[in-house]
Amino acid sequence: MTIVDTPSPNFDARSLPITMIVLHYTGMQDAESAIARLRDPEAKVSCHYLVAEDGTVLRMVDEAERAWHAGRSHWRSIEDVNSASIGIEIVNPGHDWGYRPFPDEQIAAVMELVADIQKRHGITRGNIVGHSDIAPARKRDPGELFPWGDLAKRRLALPRPTKNLMDPMWTEAGFCLALERFGYDVTDRMAAIMAFQRRFRPELIDGEIDAECRMILLALLLPRPQGDG
Numbered sequence: 001m002t003i004v005d006t007p008s009p010n011f012d013a014r015s016l017p018i019t020m021i022v023l024h025y026t027g028m029q030d031a032e033s034a035i036a037r038l039r040d041p042e043a044k045v046s047c048h049y050l051v052a053e054d055g056t057v058l059r060m061v062d063e064a065e066r067a068w069h070a071g072r073s074h075w076r077s078i079e080d081v082n083s084a085s086i087g088i089e090i091v092n093p094g095h096d097w098g099y100r101p102f103p104d105e106q107i108a109a110v111m112e113l114v115a116d117i118q119k120r121h122g123i124t125r126g127n128i129v130g131h132s133d134i135a136p137a138r139k140r141d142p143g144e145l146f147p148w149g150d151l152a153k154r155r156l157a158l159p160r161p162t163k164n165l166m167d168p169m170w171t172e173a174g175f176c177l178a179l180e181r182f183g184y185d186v187t188d189r190m191a192a193i194m195a196f197q198r199r200f201r202p203e204l205i206d207g208e209i210d211a212e213c214r215m216i217l218l219a220l221l222l223p224r225p226q227g228d229g
Contacts, residue, residue: 001112003049006058008039010046011065018063020078020085020127021117022070022134023110025141026050027094034091044068047087053102055109063117073134074185075127081134086117090142101145114156125158126183129199136195137188144202160200161219167211168218175209178217 024047026034031052037043038050038060046067050058061067069087078084090110092102102110114128130146131139152159170178176186179196186192190207197205200216 001057001109001116003057003059006035006039006050006060008046008060008067009041010038010044011061011067014064014066014083016078016080016083018084018086018121019123020075020081020129021114021123022081022085022087022129022131023114023142023146024069024087024089024131025092025094025143025146026089027092027096027141029093029097031091034089038089047089049086049113050089050091051106051109051113052091053106055103055105057109057113070131070134071138073131075129075134076183086121088113090146092142095140095143099143099145102142102147107147107150111151111154111156114151115154118156125152125155128157129183132195132198133184136184136191140198144198144205148199158220161216165215165219167215170209170214172209175214175217178221182217182221 028034028037035050038046046061047069048061048063048067050060063086066082067087068082070081070085073081075081088110090102090106093099117123118128131141148157149160151157176189176192179192180186184192184196193209194205194207197213201213
């Protein structure tokens with residue numbers, strides 16, 4: 001994998017070990033605009049890596065440093081996600097500028113990059129997440145078109161459970177408690193439910209807790225809490 005160094009000044013020191021990978025889309029009109037913003041000292045945003053649509057990988061912040069990609073966020077017991085994570089921006093206009101499928105070359109590069117980071121840092125599949133997973137009330141990226149299933153086939157993300165599903169018949173409060181146990185911030189319940197659907201049931205993102213959602217979440221929690229493996 002060829003990596004092009006394109007340094008950003010926007011970083012500081014980590015206070016936690018690296019235990020997560022967070023995937024984003026750039027959400028801007030083109031790659032050039034996104035790269036310029038990620039390198040702008042006034043913007044105060046950055047990432048460790050950016051993956052262009054042709055599969056080119058830019059390294060913008062050294063992994064040893066804390067890039068500024070997650071914003072206000074939470075995952076499991078981690079509040080300072082920037083300190084605990086590697087942030088990868090994937091070039092895509094996003095929902096505001098013409099959201100579209102991610103090219104095969106781009107996804108191949110993302111998977112190679114994620115596999116390398118995962119192996120070097122011993123990151124569990126349950127801690128490879130999207131921006132919407134860690135900030136459900138604010139973010140929708142990388143979105144419902146991102147092929148999480150392709151990553152899951154290579155053990156680079158949790159797969160969507162499909163076998164031996166059982167409905168635990170949780171109430172809304174019970175579902176949200178289970179969702180919180182899995183890792184989500186459920187302060188905004190509707191946002192958390194939609195983030196879960198966007199990640200694990202992307203064909204229907206309606207914020208409604210139905211039997212399929214309950215069955216998927218239960219299967220993710222069993223046999224291990226938080227779906228690690």
